[in-house]
Amino acid sequence: MTRTTLWEELVTSALLGTDRRTPPADVMAPGRDAPGALLDAAALHTLRRRAGLLPARAAARPEPAPRDDRRELPEPARRRLAQLLADRSAPAGTGGRRGTAPDLTELLPQWLTTANDQGYRAPAAALPALLDAARGRNDLRPHALAFAGPRGLWLARFNPDWKFALRGASGGAVLPGAQDTEAVRQLWEQGLFAERVALLAAVRARDANAARALLATTWSTERAEDRLMFLDSLRAGLSDLDEPFLEDSLSDRSRNVRATAAELLSALPNSALAARMAARAATCVSLDRTEGPTGPTVVVEAPHECDADMQRDGVSPTPPSGRGERSWWLGQLVEATPLSVWSDRLGGRTPGEIVTLPVLDGWTDELHAAWCRAAVRQRDPRWARALLAPPAASPASGPGASSLAERAKLLATLPAAERAAWVAEFIAAHGLSEAFQLLGVCAVPWSEPLGRAVVDALDIARDGGSYPWSFSGVMGLAERCLNPAEASRLEILTATPDEPEGASPGAGGYWSEAFQRLVSTLRLRAAMLSELTATADGRVLTADG
């Protein structure tokens, strides 16, 4: 009997029981009971099998990962990454009180951005943790995947949990080179939708004409929702050269495609559509020549109909419920009209003068709101500046933007320094309770005046006797955005003050804790940055240099 079949016999006997199935005769010894003999034989077989183990045949080897020629991380930075990644699965926000220790998870995006800027390669052993982190947090994905590089994508192929890394725009590393026209055409015709979007963006970044030509090859056969996404990708690097294609798309079968084409055209002040809109808007808004007691006024005559031409140019005929048709149409016309038109139309005035003109019959809000949208769409800082009320003015007292969301959008069109100065003044005048959204559009690290305004406002809030978690949003932002150089100035705030009369019980201690965390986070960021930017001879480059 061969060894294998003997073993099978033994297993059968064992399963059924030796009472029902006697073990094979050649394992039975005189004077031995059946179970004993079976166990003896099984022990012998088991050991023989284990001692005689042979290696298996190797399966097909995977293609090696592509080379990554970026620099290797310096040792301290590598340790820091391990530390940041070790903290990543910590539960977010365990109640109001966070203690004095920094929240490392919040620093990971900044670390990754700097490491990418410096051209470092991710350490191989950190890739799984990096991919896991990217999987859990969308905001982290682009940076984490860029840092993970080609080996990260190579690794992601083997684990279904990391499939996300192979999809979407971040799959850039697998796209063919722009010169490889055959490969580009093939991927364009056969690729998955996300691959095609990424491909189009990549080709457009290098050669806008080639991208439009590629798009035109299949345009008429694309599904409506795909056409919409492809059209939307023209937003990046939009120029007058895109006008003919967009103009054609104004007669697209899909209403959403038409609307998007119109929106993009209106962001091109030289386009024919912009001129048509300007002509329409001009008939609606004019200066009253007969100066009243308050000086010249703006007169608004909203459109009486939304004709087929207007609809073709992207004006949506049906207003949302609760809004009048005519004001709805007016808003869309003004929004799509080049802002440069208004100076000529309204007596050669500057934007600043225009927004202070009185408007007849209660049309002020409607008109200003449309100008705000136009300033954002056309990225016009002169108009944005005019429409933003002075930062110290009460938000309700116009002109122009009154909602924080509108202001944040307008601010985003201003140069970074001006933006920071505006927000700093706003905070000095109104405190922190409404500043969160505005702070979000400021460049990081915050400029000195802005940082000082935030810290002063926090200090005032503390003296006012409230609890720090009323400001936890701003505190969290400050930890990430304050210039690390501010740490020493903040030190003094970490002391626990005497409790003033009428203050919330224990608030002083909590504030001291919150400031300690702020200081230690800033220190940590300074260390992080210096580890990533230190040159070989130990010199530290400036954080933003």
Next chain:
Amino acid sequence: MDEAGVRWTAEQVLALAPDDASRRAGARLSAAGPWSEAGSSDEGAVWGLCKGSGKKPYQTVIDTKGPAYKCSCPSRKFPCKHALGLLMLWAAEGESAVRTVVDVGDGEAPDWAEEWLGGRRERSEERARKGKDEAAGAGGQADPEAARRRAERRAARITGGALELEQRLADLLRGGLAAAERSGYGLWEETAARMVDAQAPGLAARVRELGSIPGSGAGWPVRLLEESALLHLLDLGWLGIDRLPAPLATTVRTRVGLPSPADGPPVKDHWLVLSQYDTSDGKITTRRIWLYGRESGRTALVLGFGAAGRSPQPALPVGLVIEAELTPHAGAGQLRADLGEEVGVPEGGGTPPPGGSTTAAVEAYGSALRVDPWLESWPVTLADVIPVPEGDGWQLADADGESALPIAPASLGRPGLWKLVALSGGGPVTVFGECGHRGFTPLAGWSADSPETVRLT
């Protein structure tokens, strides 16, 4: 780099954490914020005050030469998050351009730290004296006769247990394994309890294992038969122990659960810490630390045990080299050794142990089985192997051949496997791990472009 040896890396510090929660808490405390009066000395001591929720800051001291930890916090975890955080801070400051703590360099320890450090020094000197005295013959058993009688009584109880276990195994085989699936876990629990009564913890643990096999998925009858047969072999070994050659008899005694004395000739060496990992049976956490002796070329296993909720001692930084004396335990095929009290300051690790092919690895396991048939696996280093996906699993394939070892199923879901694959990037790596009949369990890896030991546990 200071004279007090290499500072540990963040990963090495994190490897000391008793659990994930401590690891995260430690990482959070590794920024300067809550710390004050921190410092370190050339002798490997690190200390600091950590501000907690109370008024009085916690006093944390670490002797990196143990390593040993002391903290005034109420945590029962060991090392606590404060010790971990301080070590991380100390590790980071080793090379960082920015010093965030008041001069962690050579310094005088404050009184509260010195008290403990001094106590440790005294105790270790005392032990050294005692050791010398014992070596001189002054020590020894108080009453050898009584000890011999105790040992005889225990042996008799174990024999009773082994006979009873043989009876149970015979009953099992007579009625059939198929019935075992129905009878459930209770039967085995009861038998295991009888083995504990018989003072044979080794047998009890194996019996408990048997109880878990019927629920372990496809192929369970074969595994149950194999394990029953090996348990039967152990019973027979114990019952006929007088006829066994001495080394095998010692192995049987150890496997049954009698303590094996660490009485081999001590080996002083520079030991590379290859891996450290914990397993738990719910009541006791067992820590396994694999060491490789640079000069002796020996591989040794240091075991640590901790009751529920407490992490076992010792904790060694993976990837670093420690100078220490190991005392091997008796028993054929056993690699277990005890770590001496005097552990030098850890140094940089450098190169992996010399490795062999996959064929050499299974051969090493096969030979080890000759002296210990109950061995599950054997420590080996594979040189130039490539992780290769195969079906639902992975293999380690020789870079210059056709042979491969399957990676043990238990390792497949673990982060360590992915680290190994990432480290390889499709190219050859060196891997240390345990090679056995269930496959290969990777524990540490090295790639050509980075000499660092990468933990795979």
